[in-house]
Each structure stands twice: as C-alpha cells, then as structure tokens.
Amino acid sequence: MAEETTLRCCACNLALEPRKTTLNYMGHGFSVTLPRCPGCGQVYIPEALVSGRMLEVEKQLEEK
Template identity: 55%
Template structure:
C-alpha cells in the first residue's frame, strides 16, 4: 500500500510523512513515517517492523 493511499481510521484524513522518534534501550532513532495530522497516530509498516527495526533491536541487544 502506498503512503498516499493511507487514511487515518479514526479521523478519516490522509496520512502525511512526519519525523517520528523511536526510543529503544535508551537510544533514539528517527524516521519519516506516515502520520495523521489530526490525532498524531503513526503508521508503521510490517516491512519496517520486521526488517530495519528488528535489525536495530538485535544490534543494540548484542552490545
């Protein structure tokens, strides 16, 4: 699904890319992700969750 097709289920408005902060084991990471401009709900794709985010978690836990 393309980001342009994503709509907030709560507010029924299109999601727009926004800088998003993630914190894991006291480390901060930033990514531009689709976010609702009204309520702030962020869409995190399964691809990102099982790919890059899982990789970063593994690297930090191995330290």
C-alpha cells in the same frame, strides 16, 4: 512519478502525512519518517517495518 498509495486514518478519514518520528529502542533513539494523521496525531507504524528496523538496529549494536 508514480502515484503512491495514500494511507488514511480510520478514525478521521484524513490522508496521513509523512512525518519524522523518533523511536526509542534499547535506549537508542533513531529517527524514521512515518505516516502520521494530521487530525489525531496517530502514527502508523507497519509491523514489518518495525521488526525490520529492530533487526537492523540489533545488527548495528552487535557490530560495535
């Protein structure tokens, strides 16, 4: 298995751990697994992922 890039919290210098997080968007909650700092609890949300998810959710809403 290829080694994944380890993200680190810039405040604690701890490796971020994947953690299931619930995001809310337009009153709809959906869960995603995001890297989270075990020290301070900071969740790292890549902006590209957020905008991609948002578009995905908007598309789903439109189709309903």
